[in-house]
Amino acid sequence: MLSKVTAADLVVIGLLVALGIFLLGSAGPDGAGGRLLTVKSLKSGILIHDLSQDAQLEIEGALGTTVIVVEGKQAAFTSSPCPHKLCVGKGKIGRAGEWVLCLPNGVIAEISGEGDYDGITP
Amino acid sequence: MTASPPEGSVTSAGRLSRLGLLAAAAVAAYVFESLLPSPVPWARIGLSNVFVITALFAFGARDALLVNLIRVIAGNFLMGFMFSPAFVFSLAGSTSALAVMALLRWRLVPPLSVVGVSCLGAVTNNVVQVIVFTLLFSAAGVARGLMGGFILLGAGVGFFTGLVAMAILSKVRLETARPVD
Numbered sequence: 001m002l003s004k005v006t007a008a009d010l011v012v013i014g015l016l017v018a019l020g021i022f023l024l025g026s027a028g029p030d031g032a033g034g035r036l037l038t039v040k041s042l043k044s045g046i047l048i049h050d051l052s053q054d055a056q057l058e059i060e061g062a063l064g065t066t067v068i069v070v071e072g073k074q075a076a077f078t079s080s081p082c083p084h085k086l087c088v089g090k091g092k093i094g095r096a097g098e099w100v101l102c103l104p105n106g107v108i109a110e111i112s113g114e115g116d117y118d119g120i121t122p
Numbered sequence: 123m124t125a126s127p128p129e130g131s132v133t134s135a136g137r138l139s140r141l142g143l144l145a146a147a148a149v150a151a152y153v154f155e156s157l158l159p160s161p162v163p164w165a166r167i168g169l170s171n172v173f174v175i176t177a178l179f180a181f182g183a184r185d186a187l188l189v190n191l192i193r194v195i196a197g198n199f200l201m202g203f204m205f206s207p208a209f210v211f212s213l214a215g216s217t218s219a220l221a222v223m224a225l226l227r228w229r230l231v232p233p234l235s236v237v238g239v240s241c242l243g244a245v246t247n248n249v250v251q252v253i254v255f256t257l258l259f260s261a262a263g264v265a266r267g268l269m270g271g272f273i274l275l276g277a278g279v280g281f282f283t284g285l286v287a288m289a290i291l292s293k294v295r296l297e298t299a300r301p302v303d
Contacts, residue, residue: 005237006234009241023270
């Protein structure tokens with residue numbers, strides 16, 4: 001008891017390490033801290049959405065309705081009344097600091113939260 | 123007219139001096155460690171816990187509690203952390219850790235050794251500190267992110283301090299003072 005590490009000790013240490021690694025994994029970059037999708041529309045104001053909740057957001061803009069689909073912790077503009085559809089072409093965003101802007105319709109969406117690298121690296 | 127104090131009471135001079143020695147060593151280790159540079163300011167090895175664990179195994183839970191209280195109070199006074207959040211964290215963490223370690227020593231020490239008890243104690247200390255953090259700052263999201271890392275850190279640190287305590291307990295004849303409780 002006072003001079004040797006026992007098998008039970010090793011089992012306990014193993015369990016603790018496993019628990020620690022499990023919790024680290026489950027609270028990783030996409031974990032509870034979570035990212036928020038902030039959508040600002042010049043016409044209808046600001047909407048903040050939890051990126052981990054799948055949803056279809058319909059945002060009223062200057063020209064009409066922009067549809068933003070949130071799925072699998074990523075967001076994308078799927079339809080927009082603007083002439084060139086650059087925002088739809090931008091595709092999915094999911095990392096902190098990424099954004100999509102639709103200038104004609106006056107809608108900007110950006111991801112905030114704990115970043116993968118920093119606020120600058122895309 | 124028997125003047126000799128009862129065996130194992132606080133007035134037993136041998137035990138008192140050994141307790142004083144352990145408490146002084148714990149305070150010295152606590153202050154020394156607070157002065158060490160660390161990559162993260164609140165992550166420490168817990169060197170002073172070696173002496174709390176030694177007291178627990180050599181003298182029992184009551185004496186370990188004394189060593190721990192002296193360490194936390196004197197250590198925080200010396201470092202100027204008294205009544206700051208750091209003091210609250212260390213008091214809450216170390217007292218719960220000691221409670222867990224005393225229970226383990228009482229019930230589970232034949233299968234476990236000092237090292238296993240020390241690991242579980244260190245993890246308890248860290249988990250309780252994260253809980254206290256959540257209560258003080260109501261930041262559950264941050265706390266959840268910290269928990270895994272703190273459990274890993276506790277396991278590693280507890281293993282190390284457990285080995286050191288084990289070496290002290292096997293090399294130094296503290297047990298001659300008094301057997302377990």
